[in-house]
Amino acid sequence: MPPPDLRFESHTSDGLWVHQARLAFGDRVLFDDVSLSLPAPGWSCLLGRSGCGKSSLLRMMAGLSVSNDAHLTMVDASHHPFEQRIAWMGQQDLLLPWRRVIDNVQLGAVMRGERADPDRAMALLEKTGLGWAARRYPQTLSGGERARVALARTLYEQAPLVLMDEPFAALDAMTRLDIHARACELLSDRIVLMVTHDPLEALRLGDQLLIMRGSPARIERVLPPEGAPPRDPTTASMSRHHGELLTALTELSA
C-alpha cells in the first residue's frame, strides 16, 4: 500500500487578516480596533506582557466565547468559514489517558463522527519520531513525547490555521529545541499563530514577531533575525536580538 499523502493544500496562499478585534470586560478595554496580518504559510509569534490579552485574542480567533463585548473579523482568499479550518494546540496536551497514542492522534475525526485514517495517523507519528509509541498509553510517555503526540494530533487536523497557546512552555530547554525543529518542518505549509512568553522561542521560529503593547493594546510588528526558521539559538545575531527583545518586553511591562 502506498504511504498516505501528507501534503496539504491550504487554499490560503495570500495570507490571513484579522480586522477590528475588540475585547472588553465591562469598562476595561483590553484592545480595540486591532488588526494583524498572518503570512501563508508562515509562523507568527505573539508576545506581550502578562494579561494584555494574547490568549483571549487567540481564543476569539478560534471562535470561542471570551466576553459579551468581544468581536473580530477574519478573512482570507478562500472565503470559506473558519470553523472547520482551525487546529488548536495549547500548553496542556489534553491526551486521553484511556486511549492509545494512535487513537489520540485520530481523536478529532472520531469525535466528529468521521472515519478515522490510522495509516495517516501512523505516518504522522513516524514523522514526529514516535512510531514506536503508537500502541502505548499517554501516561507511559515523557512530557516531550506527549508534546510530540499532541503535535501529530494537530497535524492530523488538515487545518490551514494552527493556533498555539504556549504549546511548549512546560518542556525543558533541550526538548524544546528538538520539538521546535520538528514543528517548524511539519507545520511549514500552515499559517501558525503562536503565543509565547519566550523571546528566544519567538526568534527561533517566527517569520514575524507580533508584540502586544499599550492599554488598550495595539500590535507592533517586529522582524526577526535573518535566516529561515528554525534559527540556531547559539549565534551572535540571535543573542543580540534576544537581548533587544527582552529589553523591549521589559520596557513594555514597566
Ligand SMILES: Nc1ncnc2c1ncn2[C@@H]1O[C@H](COP(=O)(O)OP(=O)(O)OP(=O)(O)O)[C@@H](O)[C@H]1O
Ligand atoms: N471572564 C473574564 N472576566 C474578566 N476578566 C477576564 C476574563 N477572562 C480574562 N480576563 C482578563 O483579561 C485579561 C487578559 O487575559 P489573557 O489570558 O488573554 O492574557 P494573556 O496576555 O494571555 O496573559 P498571560 O500571558 O498571563 O497568559 C486578564 O487580565 C484577565 O484577568
